[in-house]
Amino acid sequence: MIKGRKDSDARYIKHAPDIKIVTTSGIRKKAEFDNPFDEDSSEAKLYTAIIEGSDETIDIASNLLNKMSPSEILETVMIEALQTVGTLYEKKIYFLPQMIKSANSAKRLAKHLKQFIAQDKTSTKGTVVMATVKGDIHDIGKNIVALMLENAGYRVIDLGKDVENKDIVEAAVKYKADIVGLSALMTTTMQQMGNVIKLLKKHNIPTIVMVGGAAVNSDFAKSIGAEGYSEDAVSAVRLADLLIKGSYGKAGHTKIDD
Ligand code: B12
Numbered sequence: 001m002i003k004g005r006k007d008s009d010a011r012y013i014k015h016a017p018d019i020k021i022v023t024t025s026g027i028r029k030k031a032e033f034d035n036p037f038d039e040d041s042s043e044a045k046l047y048t049a050i051i052e053g054s055d056e057t058i059d060i061a062s063n064l065l066n067k068m069s070p071s072e073i074l075e076t077v078m079i080e081a082l083q084t085v086g087t088l089y090e091k092k093i094y095f096l097p098q099m100i101k102s103a104n105s106a107k108r109l110a111k112h113l114k115q116f117i118a119q120d121k122t123s124t125k126g127t128v129v130m131a132t133v134k135g136d137i138h139d140i141g142k143n144i145v146a147l148m149l150e151n152a153g154y155r156v157i158d159l160g161k162d163v164e165n166k167d168i169v170e171a172a173v174k175y176k177a178d179i180v181g182l183s184a185l186m187t188t189t190m191q192q193m194g195n196v197i198k199l200l201k202k203h204n205i206p207t208i209v210m211v212g213g214a215a216v217n218s219d220f221a222k223s224i225g226a227e228g229y230s231e232d233a234v235s236a237v238r239l240a241d242l243l244i245k246g247s248y249g250k251a252g253h254t255k256i257d258d
Helices: 008-014 042-051 057-064 070-090 096-114 140-151 165-174 191-202 218-223 233-245
Strands: 127-132 155-158 179-183 208-212
Touching (some): 042 057, 042 070, 042 096, 057 096, 070 096, 070 140, 070 233, 096 140, 127 140, 127 165, 140 155, 140 179, 140 233, 165 191, 208 233
Parallel strands (some): 127 155, 127 179, 179 208
């Protein structure tokens, strides 16, 4: 299927979930996983479609929009499906191509649902600079948090993924960030959050820092001096609201050294 072709990697990823698992008894079978949703429901179909990286997620989600809000679809079905992808990867049932295919399908779905999430542009509760830290390319969760914050009335400056610490600090200054929101999904990258906080402190930038991402927890957040931690996008908005109430001052420095 892929040997000797220029587009071999893309073709491998496209067909990844069709590649059967070889069991110890030598039998080839499709990856199996539990489905927590009611059998034959649109939720169950969407869950499976995301895990298998199907092109049909948008069509299935369109049916679901009759009974669930777009943010509920993201926060329940999509996140649940990606957790399962992570588990399949941990168990070495899925490998990177399958994980990429699922992630691409989830990203397309999130982009599609974004248009249905009404955004209140009239008021601004404050400015949040969001980034996935250096060395980490996971951005699906960060994008959902950014979307929910925007929807809740924040001005969000999204710096993207794999962002240098210095660039985060510079953006906090440039945009007079009330809050810096950092995301990390790997144990190897979560340490960067502490480095960003140190750099903010070094330059006396009075921005509040909130952190999140699957690798992070409340204890870790406290240990690095972050003001807030939340485990999902809905609570991230509540957290931002609480943090901003105690907000004081704005960033004022202009030049950031490493
Ligand atoms: C999708 C995925 C990928 C995609 C990422 C695509 C993308 N554009 O994001 C791809 C395939 C590219 C990928 C690559 C890799 N991945 Co990966 N990936 C995942 C997976 C399956 C799902 C992550 C996800 O999107 N979850 C759904 C989102 C919505 O959840 P979330 O990010 O946690 O965000 C929510 C909350 O945490 C919170 N939140 C998030 N950010 C923030 C920020 C703030 C401020 C706040 C308040 C809240 C908040 O709100 C969000 C919404 O509710 C996880 C498994 C897992 N269980 O997490 C592995 C996982 C994170 N990946 C892992 C690994 C190892 C890798 C690779 C190193 C694999 C490899 N060998 O190359 C590379 C990393 C490359 C790099 N340098 O970053 C490991 C990390 C292990 C660890 N603990 O360190 C995991 C846990 C898989 C596993 N079980 O082993 N991955």
